[in-house]
Amino acid sequence: MNTSASHTQQPPKKPLFTRFLDTVEYLGNLLPHPITLFALFCVGILVLSGIAGYFDVSVIDPRPEGAAGRSADGIIEVVSLLNGEGLRLIVTNLVTNFTGFAPLGTVLVAMLGVAIAEHSGMLSAAMRGLVMNASQRMVTVTVVFAGIISNTASELGYVVLIPLAAMLFHSLGRHPLAGLAAAFAGVSGGYSANLLIGTVDPLLSGITETAAQMIDPNYSVGPESNWYFMFVSTFFISITGAFVTEKIVEPKLGKYNDEEASEDLSNDSMGALKPEEKRGLKFAAVAVLAVSGLIALTVVPEWGALRHPDTGLVAGSPFLKSIVAFIFVFFAIPGFVYGRVVGTMKNDRDVIDAMAKSMSSMGLYIVLVFFAAQFVAFFKWTNFGQVFAVAGADFLQTIGLTGPMLFFAFILMCGFINLMIGSASAQWAVTAPIFVPMLMLVGYAPETIQAAYRIGDSTTNIITPMMSYFGLILAVATRYMKNLGIGTLISTMLPYSICFLFGWSILFYVWVFVFGLPVGPGAATFYTP
Numbered sequence: 001m002n003t004s005a006s007h008t009q010q011p012p013k014k015p016l017f018t019r020f021l022d023t024v025e026y027l028g029n030l031l032p033h034p035i036t037l038f039a040l041f042c043v044g045i046l047v048l049s050g051i052a053g054y055f056d057v058s059v060i061d062p063r064p065e066g067a068a069g070r071s072a073d074g075i076i077e078v079v080s081l082l083n084g085e086g087l088r089l090i091v092t093n094l095v096t097n098f099t100g101f102a103p104l105g106t107v108l109v110a111m112l113g114v115a116i117a118e119h120s121g122m123l124s125a126a127m128r129g130l131v132m133n134a135s136q137r138m139v140t141v142t143v144v145f146a147g148i149i150s151n152t153a154s155e156l157g158y159v160v161l162i163p164l165a166a167m168l169f170h171s172l173g174r175h176p177l178a179g180l181a182a183a184f185a186g187v188s189g190g191y192s193a194n195l196l197i198g199t200v201d202p203l204l205s206g207i208t209e210t211a212a213q214m215i216d217p218n219y220s221v222g223p224e225s226n227w228y229f230m231f232v233s234t235f236f237i238s239i240t241g242a243f244v245t246e247k248i249v250e251p252k253l254g255k256y257n258d259e260e261a262s263e264d265l266s267n268d269s270m271g272a273l274k275p276e277e278k279r280g281l282k283f284a285a286v287a288v289l290a291v292s293g294l295i296a297l298t299v300v301p302e303w304g305a306l307r308h309p310d311t312g313l314v315a316g317s318p319f320l321k322s323i324v325a326f327i328f329v330f331f332a333i334p335g336f337v338y339g340r341v342v343g344t345m346k347n348d349r350d351v352i353d354a355m356a357k358s359m360s361s362m363g364l365y366i367v368l369v370f371f372a373a374q375f376v377a378f379f380k381w382t383n384f385g386q387v388f389a390v391a392g393a394d395f396l397q398t399i400g401l402t403g404p405m406l407f408f409a410f411i412l413m414c415g416f417i418n419l420m421i422g423s424a425s426a427q428w429a430v431t432a433p434i435f436v437p438m439l440m441l442v443g444y445a446p447e448t449i450q451a452a453y454r455i456g457d458s459t460t461n462i463i464t465p466m467m468s469y470f471g472l473i474l475a476v477a478t479r480y481m482k483n484l485g486i487g488t489l490i491s492t493m494l495p496y497s498i499c500f501l502f503g504w505s506i507l508f509y510v511w512v513f514v515f516g517l518p519v520g521p522g523a524a525t526f527y528t529p
Contacts, residue, residue, distance in 0.1 A: 049080045136172060177256075201223040455505060
């Protein structure tokens with residue numbers, strides 16, 4: 001018997017796509033924790049500023065004479081922080097860099113309101129009611145739509161909706177992984193789209209505003225700056241996600257066999273809404289209408305207290321500048337009403353406990369913000385952002401890439417970077433100080449640049465193991481397919497990523513450059529110094 005052939009037989013070569021995914025996973029695992037990454041960036045900025053300062057690296061300031069923020073001699077020089085003056089600047093501003101970081105306060109305030117609605121059970125009940133009451137014909141698009149809406153409440157979609165969608169599809173005799181994929185596509189692939197302004201909006205706009213002020217110190221970017229485009233994107237992602245699920249993903253998965261599951265699915269219950277939950281949602285809906293009516297009284301009439309005091313318009317008004325306060329109220333009041341009706345919130349102590357739990361879960365985010373704030377401040381002090389922006393803008397003009405096609409390249413690049421840095425805020429904090437000033441100098445407004453970034457950042461969330469909830473999704477998936485691996489999950493989600501990336505980019509092009517529509521209230525498409 002000849003056994004030498006069996007000993008020398010080579011294992012089958014992995015498909016090209018699997019090898020690519022393995023490479024992405026390997027490279028992603030080489031990256032340190034985002035907090036460590038920002039700390040290293042801070043050290044790197046110090047060292048590079050010292051080197052650039054020693055060699056007198058500089059560029060010509062492209063802003064006209066008399067423009068705000070323009071250097072007196074028309075030259076932008078890299079400022080070294082690797083000296084005594086730099087040390088004094090760092091130690092005296094360490095605290096204010098952190099406390100003055102724009103996204104910090106806005107996100108924390110918004111989360112206080114969302115926490116009341118979440119811990120009272122209102123958001124979970126609303127998601128379950130939306131999904132479970134959908135007709136079989138509309139169930140797929142409803143699942144994707146519910147996933148997008150759930151982004152308003154942080155991790156709710158990942159923890160509640162995705163497992164729920166898998167159970168729903170299984171109960172309907174459809175493949176549970178198709179339901180999981182549809183919900184995952186809405187929650188994560190459509191991360192930036194929404195009908196409402198959520199916690200991610202003030203987070204990103206704060207970073208964008210800081211980056212824009214490198215070019216224009218008086219530039220302001222509000223949380224509502226992308227709302228028009230993200231509102232429309234909600235319906236695009238819902239329809240596209242449903243199409244991909246029913247025409248590509250579900251046929252590829254085939255008919256489901258319960259023997260593939262890793263556990264007994266006989267008790268796979270949908271958790272139908274209880275009578276008190278339905279009653280609570282009705283009262284919460286009344287509260288929503290009441291709050292909306294009161295807010296409308298401050299904005300709709302010409303004498304509205306929250307209109308612009310000088311122009312009487314909504315543009316630039318206190319209303320738009322106070323969106324975060326209204327996010328808080330819009331979730332807190334209906335959430336408390338729901339809690340009172342169903343008995344989950346009986347007094348002020350329960351409300352306080354809910355907000356405290358939410359803040360305790362934000363510990364990692366606060367630590368991340370501390371280091372991110374230092375990096376952004378260092379980057380601004382050294383003038384690296386302006387130098388890179390001017391040099392990059394000159395390069396783009398030299399090669400002729402300054403038209404709308406520039407945004408396709410920008411979106412693709414953001415999507416690629418997202419494979420390595422899964423956090424939207426972490427990636428934007430690193431890239432915004434470079435690309436926002438650069439594209440402003442080419443002639444585009446920060447609001448438009450941010451909208452393009454959000455497309456790239458969202459569409460590859462579902463195919464990167466670096467996404468913080470990827471392990472949770474994998475664990476839910478293995479409940480229905482015991483031998484499922486990372487490659488299978490990523491290959492299932494890849495059609496969504498491709499369709500979202502290209503379709504959403506085309507929608508952006510048509511919306512902004514064909515129809516000439518603003519991406520949000522009062523948002524400009526082009527930047528004029």
